[in-house]
Amino acid sequence: MTDMPLLPLFILLTSLLASPILFALPERAANLRTSINLGVAAIKVALVAWLGWKVSQGVVYDVRFTVLPGLDFKLQADPLALLFVSLSAILWLITTVYSVGYLESGSHRARFFGFFSLCVAATVGVAMAGNLFTFLIFYELLTLATYPLVIHRGSAEALRAGRIYLIYTLAGGLVLLLGTLGLWIVAGTTDFVPGGILADVAAEQRLVAQMLFVVLVGAVGVKAALFPFHAWLPIAMVAPAPVSALLHAVAVVKAGAFGIMRIVYEIFGIETAQALGMTAPLAALAAITIIFGSLKAITQDDIKKRLAYSTVSQVSYITLGVALASPIAAVGALAHLIHQGLMKITMFMAAGNLAEGLGVKKVSQMNGVGRAMPGTMLAFTAAALAMIGLPPLAGFVSKWYLAQGGLDAGAVWVVALLLGSSLLNAIYFLPMLYRAWFRDGTETEAAPARQRIGWMLAAPPITTALMVLAVGGFANAPFSPLEWTRFVVAIEYQE
Amino acid sequence: MTDPFLILDLLLAGAVIALAVATLTVRDLFAAIVLFIVLGLLSALAWVRLSAPDVALAEAAIGTGVTGALLLKTLHHLRYVAGTLGEQTAHGVTPVTPVPMSVIWANAAFCGLITLGLAIAFLDAPLGGPGFDALVADAIPASGVDHGVTAVLLNFRSYDTLMEVVVLLAAVIAVWQIERGLSEAPSPDLSVIWQGFARLTLPAIVVVGTYLLWKGSEAPGGAFQGGAVLAAVGILLLLSRLYVPRPAHRALARWGFVLGTGVFAGVALLVTGGGRVTFEYPPEHAKTLILLIEGLVTVSIAVTLAALFHGREPVAVRAKEARHDA
């Protein structure tokens, strides 16, 4: 028994209800808006913490009501969901602070924060969806809520980016709808059940099950920026910095990766997926994406684009970990879900600070920025080193587990892949650090846009950088993401 | 054995079809409308032959008479607007791009196919077959009237009839709305003799109409026919300019339009209660109520039809408004 069975719903509603209020606020009511934003974000963190405590006590949450006969809208708070919910709640709080600072003098703030809030609600919904149908609902909501954020600037370029984003994600969503329908017809349910629901179907109708796998994973693969579907992500970089940060760290891309996880683990079941012969191609695709993304990142001069391609690469670690079908790799994948979020959000906020404070938008302009903005660049450095995978930072932990998992699954190439990818990471991150710290800033001195940034911009990246240090350094501590991940994986692998 | 009437039937049918074709193909619109009126009258004749005098009356009065008047008035207006008032040979009133003959033939071919199909279906159907005859016969005593058609109209299917009056109401509202501020074509110049004729005939027509209404309960005739005949009075009044609507008459006209409907619906509602549902007249008052309704509906119908003929809402027209009322 729970004393509050609707807790997941409340967590969803906190940001969902905040959104219309934020829409309705007049543009000039900045203080009120800020307090609502921060208040709701804080409440949400508190609620999630409570939920986490409850769930760790073994309380099972299951909120549902019937939408169509046999088809439920269902929220659940299993450990996997909780992992993602906590990530989004915490990062939302931080990003909100950052956005408030970032948009201090911008236009359309009511719209921005309204959709921002909606976007987080959708992410939370994606996390806590108890079946694929509910997942689909929030997945589409996420698309719709992020579109106005992507095109926030309202320029022709932004609109073009938004259109591409919309085409990719809505087409993906449509395919997901098709897949969900197919699943429902074939399996009679769309519930997420550890171990999968398709074992019988896969045994009887192998081809159908395979097609279903391709359709479903392909559909969410669009948001996860899997190789042939990655093109929207770098283009969507026209969005304001907090949006990019959120998009890459928690919301869209992670929703895709999370979807792959749910589909592989809880719709098909890892054994069934393996028996269908679908995990190997998925792993190969992930590998291609990892290398491709890194290679593309090297050639980018625009900081945000470089980071975007880095995301393309890094998110596929998660897919890889899932596809390797090894519990250890799964730990790595899940841990990377969290770790990458922390690292990438740090970097994007730092990049935003560079653009805001110094007008630096290109790698080639980064000379000497370390001295100009030491705090921001320290955070960036920590995240970059973590990305490369230096112990004991966050990235190291997840890569370590992925490599172990690869060996465990008998795929030695994974180790080579990770080494290669880390090398490539180094190739594109180290020059940035080098420029920032060891070159004299000739160009930035001349930049006219130079101005001081407020604490609301400076603090968030430093906070997340500290978290990057913490989750890596104390990876084995109780309640660390890694520990929680192990717990989740034990459930998914039914050990 | 040949029924002598059959020859009449065949002739009549042939004439009807020929007139129908002629109505659509004759080039002059005025002629087309006249042909249509003839067609309507012949149809009414045919329906008399089919023992449907009520229908024939209604068709002759409303379907042909009032409709014909409306059509002619419209044609007059259009020619006035187009500036072709004097030219009797004008073919059309709207500028049109010709439809290719192929399309016309295609349409005709499809319609021929439809005719064929419908004819087969008709021949296949049981003629003189099942109907409401028995039910009506059973129910007539309780209906409060003797004449079948009136019983159906005002009792068994009074709901339909109410809605039919509502249709009229809707039409008059729509027409007022549409024509608001429309400048009028000058009436055809009716000679003094005409006016005198109108003066003489009007009372007679009123008497005929009232009689029809009264007869309706036991013999052919009834509210609609009566109303139509009375409407003819209105039309004559309007045409002869013996009566010119004024803005001040609007309120009265409105009341006139809704009178029948309102009373009809009101009675339908008022009789409820005590286990009776809407429209269920207490048998003892049935005849009275029906007569009341019929009478008032007749007035409404007459006023409405006349108003439909007149068209415009009588308002003080400002020049600007007349031009563009958008």
Added chain:
Amino acid sequence: MTLTVYLFVVGWPLVMATALLIPQARPILWRMMPLAPLPALLLGLLVSAPQFVTGDWFVLGLTMGLDDVSRLFLIFTSVLWIAASSAARHWMREDPRATWFAVMFLLAMSGNLGLILSKDAMAFYGAFALMSFASYGLVVHTRDAAARKAALLYIVFVVVGELILFSGLVLAATQAGSILLADMRTAELSGLAVALLLVGFGIKLGVMPLHFWLPPAHGAAPVPASAVLSGAMIKAGLFGIMSAVPLGVVAYGDHGTVVMAAGMVTVFAALLLGVQQTSAKPVLGFSSVSQMGIIAIGLGAALMTPGAWVAIMPVLVFLAAHHGLSKGALFLGVGAWAAQTGRVGQIVLTLAFMVPALVLAGLPITSGALGKEALKAALTFGSEVWLPWLTLALTLSGVATTLLMARAIALIWLNPPKAPASKPEALALPFLGLAGLALALPVIWPLLDATMAAPVLDATTGALWPVALGVAIALMVAITAYAQSIGLAEFINMLTAPARNLSERLGNFWAVKRRAARRLGAAVPRTIESYTLQWRLGQTAIAGLIAAVLVIEAASSLRDVRLVTPALRLGLTEQDIGLQTPEVETEIEEREPDAILDEPVE
């Protein structure tokens, strides 16, 4: 008769060389050039060994003959000479010093054949010297600075080598008490004699540290000369050692250790030096050095453990033939490539070039791999202490050779060798022939001498990975080098270019299609719409639809379809549906609770 035959075989090139002095005969003689080594080949193929002929009246008594080993040497040497002379015919066509070259070429040929056929020290030495000195003419042929420098180095080494060899032979003859090589082979020679012999022949063999002359000389000589220099002549050193040193009879532990060590060093040091070269032929020269290192390993093992000689000897012969054919092919290949004028020919020849290159590197099943595997097997009879190292070295030599070959191929393209104008296909033919022979060696060899071939045939096919590793390293190096040369960003751009091109092309394709579609999409609906409006097709559709429905209905009534309404299908009656008016006015039945919604709609 037989001595005459032998003398003819050796002397025929000399005759031709003499005839070249007559200008009128030159064209014919040039055309006959490939025929010069032909008698030798026929001798090798037709005569069954062993055979000894003596001509006592020559000098100190001439002894010539053939045994199993020299017969095989004779065959592959003469094949090489045939190929080289065919190539030379075309290579030298326009050369102003063609006659000079031809004379030297024939002299060297004569010497080379002669030393193989010689069975006594004097004849051997004479032929050896003839060959060595005539070769100077070949090396110096172009007369340019590099050639002169190489020739100088060459001649110094030759002179010193001849001196040492002479001392060695004299010492050996003294100790054996006979000038017959066969006697020396069985005598217990002193360590010094053996050492002198080894050094003397070693210079020819090019084993480090006696190799300095070899790569420049091979690089400087014209292509046909390089082919025989590398393919045939350096084998004379091996042949000399095998003929004169009492291998398998006496153990020379120290010598063996030195030779073996030198061999091992040679294998890899040649690699390091070879990759630094900037044109293809010196690289191939270093590859020869490296290959001779392998042979030196075999020799060293035999020197240490005489018992192993029986096993090692056939393998060494095989390796010599293998290397001779492959390397000859490679040198000719460089020439043939250089003669190509078209890109297609170059690419085709590059691909063909890879055949002997891979054979040399030891692709499994080819002679290179078989030889090495056989050598590994034979070495098990030798010192156990060295065995693992030797095996490792031999295996890794595959990697080294692959790298050298890759370097050579790369250099062909990067620094194309020059070639005189001539018919490209005429130069390609000898190359292809040799390459084919090199590839087919494992098949041909048993036909020539089944006994000698046995250990080779018994050998395992060899492993792919050394070659693969070599290729991989080469590729990586190449990529790195390329990346360095064009800059990293550019390089990555290039790497991703296919994807980008594809996406761009797709994008363009789609853009074109989209524009077309947009035009079409704009035009077609407008056209349709205008027709629809003008012809009032919507109106026609009304009639059309009614007609269609009627026709469908008529058709279905003919088809005897059971007509059921959805309501009836579920077996509902009028009463169920509630259409029938019940007796009383308003029907409000009490139904089962489950038909009523659980909760009222808000």
Added chain:
Amino acid sequence: MTPDLIYGLTGIAVFAIGLTGALCAQDRLRRVLALKLCSLGAGFLLVVAAWREPPAAPDPVPHALVITGIVVMISATAVALALIRRLQSLEAEDDD
């Protein structure tokens, strides 16, 4: 051969003629006429359906329906004609 048969077919023919006219006619007024023909045809059909062999009285219900139909039709006609008048005036104004 009975009257109902004759007039029934007549009705169908008039309906079809009207339909053809409604589909083909370009002139606004003519289309109204064509539609009127359709309604006439439908009236024929119902009246015929109500007809019984003479001693028997016809079924009054279809008669009532036809009367209703006639009234409905005149309402529709009136509205259509009003639209035509108004439209023509507007168009004429624009031409000026």
Added chain:
Amino acid sequence: MTIDAMTLTLFLPLFGAMAAFVFPRVATGIGLVTVVATCGAVWLLALEVLKAGAVVTPLGGWEAPLGIALRADGLSLAMLAMTSGVGLLVSLGALDALRDLRQRQYFWPLWLLLLTGMNGVYLGTDIFNLYVMIEVIALAAVGLTVLSGTKEALRAGLEYMYASILGALLFLMGVGFVYLHLGRLDFAGLLEAEPSGALSAALALMLVGLLLKTALFPLHFWLPAAHANATAPASALLSGLVVKAALYIFLRLTTYVPLPDEILVALIGALGAGAVLWGGVQALRAERLKLLVAWSTVVQIGLIFIAFARAGQVGLTESWKAAALLILAHGVAKAAMFLAAGRIKDEVGHDIIRDLDRAEVRPTLAQFTFALAAISIIGLPPSLGFIGKWSLMEGAMAAGYWHWVAITMIGTLLSVAYFSRVFAGFLRFDRVRGPVGEHQGWALADVAPLTLAIASISLGLMAAPILSFIELGYALGVTP
């Protein structure tokens, strides 16, 4: 005088219409009160239906074949509820949208008569009565169409009038054939009918008549112009509600009269597919916002017919539910969309899509409303449109009719494409010089469309109750 809820639903708007006509000065007040009261009546009726399943009133006490009975079950009540609910909100929207006194004065009686007609259709069980009702609807609707009085509106209205009359006459001819065959005109008679030539003819005529009135491709020719040129509330009513009446009759009719053949069902679906594709293409081409919305109505009607045909003849027992869901979804969303489009036009001064982004005034709330409605119309979760599309596709997939799934998906993509044109106009700012007065807080006029739009989204989560509700009273072949 005890009047049952069903009669009230019918008579309240009728009396309201008369009153509003007679007292033009207070027409607005009368109209609003009437609509609210009608909502109340529908509510009462809903309670009765919830209790009893189906409620039948034989008017005049005459039983069905002779008299006319009114019948309310889940489906008809759902339609009634949609009509009155949407109607109420559109009425509120009309308060602001109709600024001209005369427009207002005529709007109310016409709209209330329209409401009467639609309520009559949803309660009717007699096909001749349905004919009269669709005529009431037609006249009132034409009156509303031309309320703006522009030439375009009049032209469109005339075309609409022709189509309406012709459709009704085809229906009437069908009624004649039904009588010829059965001798009765109530639904129950149809249910008992044995197939015959006359019934087939009747079916053909009535079906096509109804298709013409619902504007199913290729009989849609009158719709876009009519809906695009009417005033905003009129468009909302016409597009959201009026075409649904004929659709409803179509649904009822096909339940009681056997569709002879799979081919006919496939034909209907194919016409729906044509509507989806052609309407989508035309919407992409449309230059004016309201025209685009009107074309999207054509598309949606096509989609409803696809839903109807999604699983063939055998599947009709279930397919009608999908169709009904889509009808409801479209009614609510399209009304919201037209009202929002009207608001945008009012504020910006024009509704040329290409120039929307040049406007310096951006009625944010109306744009937001438009976007919300678009979500439902596109069929994105969790809107009711999504649920409808879901059931459509589910049925088609389960029956193996993949072509309907494909068409639906193409239609969805098309709708994204044409709506994104509009969104780009809303959200682009770089072509405007000077500050944009964007967020102007709440405008009262936006409340009605916004409420409708939010309803269209959130009703999706209530699909299960709605679905079980429309099954009440065995509306269309549902076993208990």
